[in-house]
Amino acid sequence: MVLKNVGEATKSWTTRVEAKKARIESVRGLVDGVAIPTDRIVEVLEKLIKTGDRVVLEGNNQKQASFLSQSLVQIDPKKVHDLHMIMSSISRPEHLDVFEYGIARKIDFSYAGPQSLRIAQMIEDGKIELGDLHTYIELYGRLFIDLIPNVALVAADKADANGNLYTGPNTEETPTLVEAAAFRDGIVIAQVNEIVDELPRVDIPSSWVDFIVVADKPYELEPLFTRDPRHITDIQILQAMMIIRGIYEKHGVKSLNHGIGFNTAAVELLLPTYAESLGLKGKICTNWVLNPHPTLIPAIESGWVESVYCFGGELGMEKYVEARRDIFFTGKDGSLRSNRTLAQLAGQYAVDLFIGSTLQMDGLGNSSTVTRGRVAGYGGAPNMGHNPGGRRHSTDAWFDLKTSDEPLARGKKLVVQVAETFQEANKPVFVESLDAISVKDQAKLAVAPVMIYGEDVTHIVTEEGIAYLYKSDSIAERREMIASIAGITPIGMEHNPKATERLREKGMIALPEDLGIRRSDAKRSLLAAKNIDELVQWSGGLYTPPAKFRSW
Amino acid sequence: MKSAFLFPGQGSQYEGMLNDLPDDPVVKNLLEESGELLHTPIESLHSKKALSTTKAVQQCLLIAAVSTYKVFEKNGLMPTYVAGHSVGAFGAATAAGVITFAEALRLVTLRGELMEKTCDEGYGMAVVLGLDEYRLSEIVNSLFDAEEPVYVSNRNAPTQITLSGSLRGLQKVIDYVTSHGATAARLLNVSTPSHSPLFNQVSEELFRELDKLELKRPKIPISSNITSRLLMQADTVKEDLAKSICYPVRWHDAANLLFESGTEIFIEMPPGDVLSKLAKQAFSEARTMSAAKNGLEDCLYVMSNS
Numbered sequence: 101m102v103l104k105n106v107g108e109a110t111k112s113w114t115t116r117v118e119a120k121k122a123r124i125e126s127v128r129g130l131v132d133g134v135a136i137p138t139d140r141i142v143e144v145l146e147k148l149i150k151t152g153d154r155v156v157l158e159g160n161n162q163k164q165a166s167f168l169s170q171s172l173v174q175i176d177p178k179k180v181h182d183l184h185m186i187m188s189s190i191s192r193p194e195h196l197d198v199f200e201y202g203i204a205r206k207i208d209f210s211y212a213g214p215q216s217l218r219i220a221q222m223i224e225d226g227k228i229e230l231g232d233l234h235t236y237i238e239l240y241g242r243l244f245i246d247l248i249p250n251v252a253l254v255a256a257d258k259a260d261a262n263g264n265l266y267t268g269p270n271t272e273e274t275p276t277l278v279e280a281a282a283f284r285d286g287i288v289i290a291q292v293n294e295i296v297d298e299l300p301r302v303d304i305p306s307s308w309v310d311f312i313v314v315a316d317k318p319y320e321l322e323p324l325f326t327r328d329p330r331h332i333t334d335i336q337i338l339q340a341m342m343i344i345r346g347i348y349e350k351h352g353v354k355s356l357n358h359g360i361g362f363n364t365a366a367v368e369l370l371l372p373t374y375a376e377s378l379g380l381k382g383k384i385c386t387n388w389v390l391n392p393h394p395t396l397i398p399a400i401e402s403g404w405v406e407s408v409y410c411f412g413g414e415l416g417m418e419k420y421v422e423a424r425r426d427i428f429f430t431g432k433d434g435s436l437r438s439n440r441t442l443a444q445l446a447g448q449y450a451v452d453l454f455i456g457s458t459l460q461m462d463g464l465g466n467s468s469t470v471t472r473g474r475v476a477g478y479g480g481a482p483n484m485g486h487n488p489g490g491r492r493h494s495t496d497a498w499f500d501l502k503t504s505d506e507p508l509a510r511g512k513k514l515v516v517q518v519a520e521t522f523q524e525a526n527k528p529v530f531v532e533s534l535d536a537i538s539v540k541d542q543a544k545l546a547v548a549p550v551m552i553y554g555e556d557v558t559h560i561v562t563e564e565g566i567a568y569l570y571k572s573d574s575i576a577e578r579r580e581m582i583a584s585i586a587g588i589t590p591i592g593m594e595h596n597p598k599a600t601e602r603l604r605e606k607g608m609i610a611l612p613e614d615l616g617i618r619r620s621d622a623k624r625s626l627l628a629a630k631n632i633d634e635l636v637q638w639s640g641g642l643y644t645p646p647a648k649f650r651s652w
Numbered sequence: 653m654k655s656a657f658l659f660p661g662q663g664s665q666y667e668g669m670l671n672d673l674p675d676d677p678v679v680k681n682l683l684e685e686s687g688e689l690l691h692t693p694i695e696s697l698h699s700k701k702a703l704s705t706t707k708a709v710q711q712c713l714l715i716a717a718v719s720t721y722k723v724f725e726k727n728g729l730m731p732t733y734v735a736g737h738s739v740g741a742f743g744a745a746t747a748a749g750v751i752t753f754a755e756a757l758r759l760v761t762l763r764g765e766l767m768e769k770t771c772d773e774g775y776g777m778a779v780v781l782g783l784d785e786y787r788l789s790e791i792v793n794s795l796f797d798a799e800e801p802v803y804v805s806n807r808n809a810p811t812q813i814t815l816s817g818s819l820r821g822l823q824k825v826i827d828y829v830t831s832h833g834a835t836a837a838r839l840l841n842v843s844t845p846s847h848s849p850l851f852n853q854v855s856e857e858l859f860r861e862l863d864k865l866e867l868k869r870p871k872i873p874i875s876s877n878i879t880s881r882l883l884m885q886a887d888t889v890k891e892d893l894a895k896s897i898c899y900p901v902r903w904h905d906a907a908n909l910l911f912e913s914g915t916e917i918f919i920e921m922p923p924g925d926v927l928s929k930l931a932k933q934a935f936s937e938a939r940t941m942s943a944a945k946n947g948l949e950d951c952l953y954v955m956s957n958s
């Protein structure tokens with residue numbers, strides 16, 4: 101006997117695609133094929149976006165779909181309102197204006213550094229409903245589970261008449277956002293700087309894209325990863341020397357990610373000088389997941405670097421990258437291909453080490469970069485700054501962190517936090533209690549915005565020394581290790597000189613002298629380049645820094 | 653391009669300041685109007701002797717800033733936002749059309765008189781550099797003595813914060829913070845403990861006076877002293893003008909809000925450049941100018957090309 105499903109005849113399984121067709125039909129008279137006329141964008145958005153939609157708007161910490169965000173804010177809130185915005189970075193005034201004007205109601209995001217006061221105020225005033233704060237990859241993941249977008253608004257460099265897109269060096273998160281919408285009958289709208297007959301290469305095929313619109317001006321791009329070596333201090337150089345000897349050399353760190361601090365910029369600039377003199381070339385720092393940092397140029401030119409995979413591009417580095425194809429991931433056209441999602445995955449699972457700076461750390465090693473009264477979110481650090489439980493492959497550095505001989509013992513990702521014991525204005529970095537806790541209460545967050553949890557941190561580096569936290573599971577002992585390198589901060593004042601001696605003998609902490617480093621040797625003269633101009637020289641003139649970094 | 657005009661508060665005044673205002677008929681008219689409203693020759697307002705009184709200082713600051721603002725207005729150059737520090741908020745409210753100049757002049761005159769009357773000698777303000785508001789508040793609370801009260805008042809920059817209260821209490825805090833993390837701490841040449849609860853009564857009287865007026869809805873959003881939010885309604889402006897004297901001025905946040913809202917040009921009205929310097933320090937990407945230091949012509953030029 102054949103069972104008949106009575107509902108089969110009446111239930112439609114194609115409601116989503118039909119709804120999409122209807123939306124596209126509604127703008128037929130306004131668009132020219134896949135092209136939306138620039139001056140009709142607001143009108144078209146008012147038809148393509150419906151009240152209550154989940155809208156993913158491209159705005160990460162580098163590339164911004166600025167024309168589309170400026171157009172979105174002009175929508176009539178009587179026609180479209182209560183949008184649920186999903187954005188990896190809230191960077192521009194209009195990203196929050198859409199909430200002020202009643203066009204959007206709810207937000208899920210990763211990073212809000214440039215709008216951190218306003219968003220904190222709006223959460224407090226009930227003008228914005230906060231979904232949650234995420235790391236980048238977490239947010240991207242949710243785009244395919246419970247934050248599936250109805251509409252994706254993204255930015256590309258160029259399109260052809262069919263809607264194929266070239267996103268070039270700044271491909272970043274565009275393919276991920278487009279994928280989440282395009283393959284679930286969402287609508288994909290890309291702003292482009294220009295339409296051309298032939299694209300240098302296709303980064304996103306036209307069948308994933310519904311509409312393109314030529315922006316009134318090129319999308320905004322921030323040179324976020326350019327660090328001028330002029331601002332590197334002797335203390336940062338001392339830290340860099342300790343990192344190279346006491347961590348990279350000790351564990352044989354070959355693959356890694358660096359944060360954007362000046363202390364890690366100093367490491368990059370010490371590779372061809374200090375690290376070279378230690379005979380470490382080829383033994384450390386060969387494979388990177390990193391944006392094209394200008395401060396990596398001297399190491400690349402000196403033959404230190406085998407490969408660099410990038411989250412995004414960096415303004416001014418385009419020609420240099422093209423001319424160093426052996427090092428970077430590039431397309432057939434020669435230009436860089438970046439991908440934030442895959443780079444975050446690589447940074448999570450495939451590298452030996454993540455290292456970043458912190459502004460505040462408690463006695464257990466929990467660290468945070470939040471400031472009271474501000475909601476800044478995370479970005480990518482928490483993702484790369486933890487030990488992924490799903491890792492199964494072994495590398496020398498990872499295996500070196502194994503602390504037991506148990507049959508099931510395994511290694512660990514190296515997660516390093518660097519800090520000077522005092523920030524500007526005499527603010528101790530090591531404190532009893534993190535500001536993150538008061539931010540949690542003020543912004544009504546479910547959990548305190550901790551950047552890296554103490555349990556994930558394997559090493560802490562200050563100007564005093566290195567604490568090898570991975571060597572102990574005891575909370576009391578870890579606290580003692582942190583105190584002994586925390587200087588004269590409240591936590592540091594707890595330390596007992598006898599305990600410090602004992603920890604040194606056991607190799608749980610190391611002071612510069614234990615690593616064969618003389619503090620007086622930590623001088624700027626060790627830097628392979630001391631200013632932007634010298635970076636340009638190293639690059640043979642291929643690096644063209646943005647105007648604000650030019651000193652000549 | 654979005655712009656914000658900043659109206660300075662006490663501390664920017666100097667002897668003869670009204671002579672340095674732009675040479676423009678609008679300014680001249682407003683000076684004349686002021687003299688008539690106050691029944692005083694203008695010269696007597698900005699003499700050294702006069703400026704030792706809070707009342708004259710506040711009058712002069714209002715006249716200097718609003719008269720210069722009028723030149724921008726005459727040229728059709730309106731800012732996107734305005735903000736005023738302390739008494740500067742009355743200038744900002746005038747620019748935004750919430751109150752008329754005559755009303756503002758009457759209000760600041762009353763404010764100055766009430767402030768002078770409220771506290772005897774032995775009160776004042778101090779500035780502390782190098783500690784943030786949370787650390788400084790902890791210290792001030794732990795040293796608090798009801799006989800010699802001290803309050804944390806204006807947040808001018810993240811680590812440039814004023815204290816208001818009794819001189820002896822202030823000295824006690826200064827002595828303590830100097831050896832506990834502050835890079836500098838000193839008394840200010842101000843004889844009133846402004847922006848502290850000691851002025852609750854002044855605030856109540858200002859409220860009564862403001863209640864008599866018919867305030868207009870601001871035609872330019874104003875960044876608030878007390879809440880560092882954008883004020884778009886007459887009522888919220890009224891509250892800010894009346895209450896500011898007994899609450900801390902959250903200047904850094906107020907200016908930061910304008911920056912995050914997209915302000916790319918900050919222009920400070922005369923007579924000084926204190927606020928534009930703070931803005932320059934805090935928002936290096938923005939353009940900051942002061943009519944007093946850069947000259948009105950340059951400011952007009954930048955505004956007309958923005």
